[in-house]
Amino acid sequence: MLKVGLLGAGRIGAVHAKAISSHSGSRLVAVSDVNSEAASKLAALYGAEARTNEAIIDDKSIHAVLIASSTSTHSDLIEAATKAGKAALCEKPVDLSLTRALACQKAVVPTGRPVMIGFNRRFDPNFAALKASLDKGEIGKSELLSVTSFDPAPPPISYVKVSGGLFRDMMIHDFDIACWIMGTTPDQVTAVGTSIVDPEIGKAGDVDTAVVTLHYSDGRIAVIKNSRRAAYGYDQRIEILGSAGLLAAANVLESTVSKATSAGVVSAKPEYFFLERYMRAYAAEWVAFVDAVTNKTSLPVTLADGVNALAIAEAAYRSAKSKSTVDLASVL
Numbered sequence: 001m002l003k004v005g006l007l008g009a010g011r012i013g014a015v016h017a018k019a020i021s022s023h024s025g026s027r028l029v030a031v032s033d034v035n036s037e038a039a040s041k042l043a044a045l046y047g048a049e050a051r052t053n054e055a056i057i058d059d060k061s062i063h064a065v066l067i068a069s070s071t072s073t074h075s076d077l078i079e080a081a082t083k084a085g086k087a088a089l090c091e092k093p094v095d096l097s098l099t100r101a102l103a104c105q106k107a108v109v110p111t112g113r114p115v116m117i118g119f120n121r122r123f124d125p126n127f128a129a130l131k132a133s134l135d136k137g138e139i140g141k142s143e144l145l146s147v148t149s150f151d152p153a154p155p156p157i158s159y160v161k162v163s164g165g166l167f168r169d170m171m172i173h174d175f176d177i178a179c180w181i182m183g184t185t186p187d188q189v190t191a192v193g194t195s196i197v198d199p200e201i202g203k204a205g206d207v208d209t210a211v212v213t214l215h216y217s218d219g220r221i222a223v224i225k226n227s228r229r230a231a232y233g234y235d236q237r238i239e240i241l242g243s244a245g246l247l248a249a250a251n252v253l254e255s256t257v258s259k260a261t262s263a264g265v266v267s268a269k270p271e272y273f274f275l276e277r278y279m280r281a282y283a284a285e286w287v288a289f290v291d292a293v294t295n296k297t298s299l300p301v302t303l304a305d306g307v308n309a310l311a312i313a314e315a316a317y318r319s320a321k322s323k324s325t326v327d328l329a330s331v332l
Helices: 012-022 036-045 052-060 071-083 098-111 125-135 157-163 172-182 197-202 279-295 303-324
Strands: 002-007 026-032 064-069 087-091 117-120 142-150 186-195 209-215 221-227 237-243 247-248 258-261 265-266
Touching: 002 052, 002 071, 002 087, 002 279, 012 026, 012 036, 012 279, 026 052, 026 071, 052 071, 071 098, 087 172, 087 279, 098 303, 117 279, 117 303, 125 172, 125 237, 125 247, 125 279, 142 172, 157 197, 172 197, 172 209, 172 237, 172 303, 186 303, 209 303
Parallel strands: 002 026, 002 064, 064 087, 087 117, 142 221
Antiparallel strands: 142 237, 186 209, 209 221, 237 247, 258 265
């Protein structure tokens, strides 16, 4: 039985608490949060104890931690947990600073402890099926990838100011998806960003609408489109064009019922936001983590994957600012 400590009792912490407790091979032992009341409430739901980060990390009977705290704490907690001999699953990103993330990666290597970064979209059943079909060669060699990711509405400005910006906070998921599907990191990054959804986002120094092109050494291209607003719901689509065909993963809708009349065909909207859309992915992510840690096999998503995605985000940020293409090697 994998005994687990959860660091962070917010919205995403609650999702992870459910996944941990639902798995027959893991047990939630303790929960921590800067808000002690939130930690106590979540812990009580699953028969766990509310403790501090330090108490959880120092407890030798706890085998692993799931880090769902604020981004500014991620690198420090990864380092502390692995130094204490624990496995860790940490929400993205590794850090808002690429330099700090690289230092974290360097510090973790000597511990030999497994660290998985929470790029849960890899575990979405539809995206996973697309990747499996691609790897089987069903559409030949991949050539052009298109990733669409539109949020239903922008986050509060208070969040924008501490988020690290759209490239590091939102599009980082899509950078990881691109690396995963294409099987490698790009050589160059070209980004264009603007603030047309909410002028306050621009005043906060961020963008809310962006397109990034990833250029690969073998000539392949990936195009990623992000927006903080889609009036019809959470738009999550992937298309990959290959030498022998096309693979596409469409939106997951609120209902499979459609109405077809002489006036046209009407279907339901996409599921509203990430908790609805990716709940199965979060559960599958935890299953994969437990399996890897218990069986001492390779993790499906690594700390290096987290650093790579952050490096692409940094390159995209620099590209949008300079209005020029940036070599990925220049940011590492």
